[in-house]
Amino acid sequence: MARSSVTAYVILFWATSLFAAQSTITEAEGTASMGDDKTRKQTEQNALAEAKRNAVEYTVTYLKSETKVKNGVVESDLIEAFSKASVNVVQVLERKWYRDEALGDCFMTRIKAEVIPDEKALAAQQGTRAGSEADDPTALLAVRAWADKGEYKTGETVKFFIKGNKPFYVRITYTDASGSVVQLLPNPFRAGNYFNGGAVYEMPSGEDQFELKVSPPYGAEKITVYASTAQVGDVDLQAAGGVYEVKTKASQVGNKTRGIKIQKKSDGKTTPAEFAETGIGIKTIK
Numbered sequence: 001m002a003r004s005s006v007t008a009y010v011i012l013f014w015a016t017s018l019f020a021a022q023s024t025i026t027e028a029e030g031t032a033s034m035g036d037d038k039t040r041k042q043t044e045q046n047a048l049a050e051a052k053r054n055a056v057e058y059t060v061t062y063l064k065s066e067t068k069v070k071n072g073v074v075e076s077d078l079i080e081a082f083s084k085a086s087v088n089v090v091q092v093l094e095r096k097w098y099r100d101e102a103l104g105d106c107f108m109t110r111i112k113a114e115v116i117p118d119e120k121a122l123a124a125q126q127g128t129r130a131g132s133e134a135d136d137p138t139a140l141l142a143v144r145a146w147a148d149k150g151e152y153k154t155g156e157t158v159k160f161f162i163k164g165n166k167p168f169y170v171r172i173t174y175t176d177a178s179g180s181v182v183q184l185l186p187n188p189f190r191a192g193n194y195f196n197g198g199a200v201y202e203m204p205s206g207e208d209q210f211e212l213k214v215s216p217p218y219g220a221e222k223i224t225v226y227a228s229t230a231q232v233g234d235v236d237l238q239a240a241g242g243v244y245e246v247k248t249k250a251s252q253v254g255n256k257t258r259g260i261k262i263q264k265k266s267d268g269k270t271t272p273a274e275f276a277e278t279g280i281g282i283k284t285i286k
Helices: 040-066 072-083 119-129 250-257
Strands: 013-033 086-100 104-116 143-147 160-164 168-175 181-185 200-203 221-228 237-240 243-246 273-282
Touching (some): 013 040, 013 086, 040 072, 040 104, 160 168, 168 250, 221 250
Antiparallel strands (some): 013 104, 013 143, 086 104, 143 160, 168 221, 181 243, 237 243
């Protein structure tokens, strides 16, 4: 992707998203005792398994208390989707062996975990809502992204838009045909990345010091929008005019972004954060 100090050159955006994913991210702890019948490795595995179960339990409890819906069936579908969730370990925060007088050698691990709902159950819940999530602030965080038209030619300027159903923090990246990644937001001239729910935001906008203009190299490219109800995790960046060049490996950007700043309540417990990822397909033409 060619760049100048004020211009980032992009290609073609399809008007619909390539993908959309919803999840929650939380911290959880698990412990296990070694006993007489387990190896150290098995004990560590058991502690990790408990931490994952706790992450799912925390999320289900959070959804029951925070997600308000009018249709009880929909709520049941949502809870079922997360009850059957898979867990991705975003980061191992702590792990240690310790001695318990009653249990003997024990192992503790604390993780930052992404709880990913069962795809079929979540699809049923979304179908029941008939696509209303993007406008319903009581639903799980959902973010839409789309472009102003389906095809752009050399020299044309591209605009795209994002909208969430509730307030969210965002990171927006652009991946060119060669695999290079730049961060469009936040950028060197626009540090703020907190958006209100229910409003449509145009990118780039007045605060940005770059534009998206069709230019070589041509090929399949994409914009990715990461959104969360808590501040997103950090990636390694280097200023490149009006945008940032992402120095973190492209394969690790999503996981690093999921390393969000988990909030703690007054009782010291963590509150799961809602997370959404969506993307817009890109293709170049002369």
